[in-house]
Amino acid sequence: MKAALLYFTGTGVTAKYASELGKQFENLHVSVDLLRIKRGKKIDFSIYDIIGIGAPAYSIRAPRMVTRFLRKAKLEKKPLFVFCTSGGMPGNTLWNLFKATKRTGGICLGYTSAIGSTNLRSWMPPKNELKSNLSGLNNYDLSNAQKFAKTIITRFENLSSNLMQQNKNWIPSYSIGIVFWSLFFTWSWQMLFTVGIKRVDKSKCNHCRLCASKICSSGAISMNKNNTPSFNELLCVGCNGCVNLCPQDAIWTFQTRNHQQYDLYETYL
Ligand SMILES: Cc1cc2nc3c(=O)[nH]c(=O)nc-3n(C[C@H](O)[C@H](O)[C@H](O)COP(=O)(O)O)c2cc1C
Known part of the structure; x- marks a missing residue:
C-alpha cells in the first residue's frame, strides 16, 4: 500500500506533523511519500492508494x-x-x-488537527531577549498521530473489503460565520498585523537564493537583477517563512523587525 502525504508549510510546523504521520503510517507497513505543495508543481497521484492532505490555519x-x-x-x-x-x-x-478535494469524488476517511506554537514572528519575544525555547507541536499531538494512522488504515481496509458503505464519509464541520470572518480577515490580518510588506536588508543578504528556491512555496519571491529577492505581495500567503527562515535574517518587515526569528523547523523545509 502506498500513501502520499501532501502538505503546505510556511515555517515547517505542518511539515513536521506530516512527517510524524508519515512515520506512523510506515510503522503500519504503508510506504509513504511526503510531498510539499508548491505553486505550479505537478504530481502524479495515480500511483497512490490513499492521499493525506495537510495545511496550516492562516486567518481561520x-x-x-x-x-x-x-x-x-x-x-x-x-x-x-x-x-x-x-x-x-x-x-x-x-x-x-x-471541500477543495470534493469534486474529485474522493472518500474522506478522517481528519485530525494539531496545535503548534504560532509561527507569527511578530508574536515572538523581542530580539534582545534570550532565544526562546519554543516547543512547537506537543507530545499529545504527536502521540495522537499514531492513533490517527491506525484509524485511517482500519477504515481503508474496511472500504476495500466492502465492510463499510462506499458512501460513508468522515466530513469535517464548518461554520458559516467563519466563512464571512475569513473573507474580511485574510488580507487585513496578513498585511496589517502579522507579516506586512517585506523588505530586504541589502547589507545582510548573501544572495543564497534560499528564500526563492526553497522557503517560499507560493511563488511570491523571485531574484532581481542584483540577485536579491523581490516580492509579489499578491501571491504571498503571509506564511512568515521568509522572515523567519532567512539564514542571514536579511528579510524584514515593520511588524517583525524587533522580534526573534522562529526557525525551529528549518530542517523540515
Ligand atoms: C498569516 C497567518 C495567519 C494565521 N492564522 C491563524 C489562525 O487564524 N488561527 C490559528 O490558530 N493559527 C493561525 N496561525 C498560526 C499557524 O496556523 C500555526 O503557527 C501553524 O502551525 C503554522 O504552520 P506552518 O509552519 O506549517 O506554516 C496563522 C499564521 C499565519 C502566518
Whole structure:
C-alpha cells in the first residue's frame, strides 16, 4: 500500500506533523511519500492508494493558494484524509481542505488537527531577549498521530473489503460565520498585523537564493537583477517563512523587525 502525504508549510510546523504521520503510517507497513505543495508543481497521484492532505490555519481557513492547488490537482476518486496545524483556532481549515478535494469524488476517511506554537514572528519575544525555547507541536499531538494512522488504515481496509458503505464519509464541520470572518480577515490580518510588506536588508543578504528556491512555496519571491529577492505581495500567503527562515535574517518587515526569528523547523523545509 502506498500513501502520499501532501502538505503546505510556511515555517515547517505542518511539515513536521506530516512527517510524524508519515512515520506512523510506515510503522503500519504503508510506504509513504511526503510531498510539499508548491505553486505550479505537478504530481502524479495515480500511483497512490490513499492521499493525506495537510495545511496550516492562516486567518481561520486553509491558505487560498492550497485550495486552488487542490482544485487543479488530479486526485482522482481516491480515499483521502485531511489534517491541519494551527495556533489553536483552526476555524474552517479542515473543511476547506476537504471541500477543495470534493469534486474529485474522493472518500474522506478522517481528519485530525494539531496545535503548534504560532509561527507569527511578530508574536515572538523581542530580539534582545534570550532565544526562546519554543516547543512547537506537543507530545499529545504527536502521540495522537499514531492513533490517527491506525484509524485511517482500519477504515481503508474496511472500504476495500466492502465492510463499510462506499458512501460513508468522515466530513469535517464548518461554520458559516467563519466563512464571512475569513473573507474580511485574510488580507487585513496578513498585511496589517502579522507579516506586512517585506523588505530586504541589502547589507545582510548573501544572495543564497534560499528564500526563492526553497522557503517560499507560493511563488511570491523571485531574484532581481542584483540577485536579491523581490516580492509579489499578491501571491504571498503571509506564511512568515521568509522572515523567519532567512539564514542571514536579511528579510524584514515593520511588524517583525524587533522580534526573534522562529526557525525551529528549518530542517523540515
Ligand atoms: C498569516 C497567518 C495567519 C494565521 N492564522 C491563524 C489562525 O487564524 N488561527 C490559528 O490558530 N493559527 C493561525 N496561525 C498560526 C499557524 O496556523 C500555526 O503557527 C501553524 O502551525 C503554522 O504552520 P506552518 O509552519 O506549517 O506554516 C496563522 C499564521 C499565519 C502566518
